[in-house]
Amino acid sequence: MTLRPLNSSDENRLFDFFHHLSPLTKSRYGPHPFDWETILALCRGEYKDYKCFVMLDDKNVIVAYSVIKKGYLDFEVPRLSKYNISLNFEHDYTLAPSVADAHQSKGVGSMMLKAIFKELSKAQAQKVILWGGVQESNEPAVRFYLKHGFKKLGCFEKQGKNLDMVKEF
């Protein structure tokens, strides 16, 4: 498996990835819409402050995807400001990872996260927070983040209970 930045040749592959996610995974993962217009904009790099990465298998099928935003999402700033952390818009990042259903719990997400942490360290990242937090009921994901050095900051209500988590570099 290889991890690389998303590029303009990925339009159909990314469409297939999003459209094969199960209803359960989609209920846990929705950093942005999965419509064709958004896919084109992502693949063409039109969201200037987003960095997207994909992991591909040996048949060139996308098995995992992550979107990372430099800084914070505007609507999350008031909530995150209440925690005892300083928000650094130049050196902090907001992250949303996902793995295709058939590949979950096989180490793919861990491989992707480690590679992304390397990239972020090179970019002198100070910390990473989760995009929209993580649903408290999504126990495998909460365990996954704890295992990779994230700490719980606090919780908030949005269609159920969600946790904010941060990893400091």
Ligand SMILES: CC(C)(COP(=O)(O)OP(=O)(O)OC[C@H]1O[C@@H](n2cnc3c(N)ncnc32)[C@H](O)[C@@H]1OP(=O)(O)O)[C@@H](O)C(=O)NCCC(=O)NCCS
């Ligand atoms: C959360 C998510 C990104 C984690 O990625 P993943 O590839 O499933 O995670 P990993 O396999 O790397 O690690 C998770 C578990 O698999 C286990 N694992 C790791 N390598 C493994 C391997 N080679 N074989 C079997 N299991 C393995 C880990 O030990 C871990 O188990 P544990 O948490 O019970 O200790 C992924 O499951 C996912 O996309 N879920 C749906 C969407 C989602 O919830 N996204 C997050 C929104 S905040």
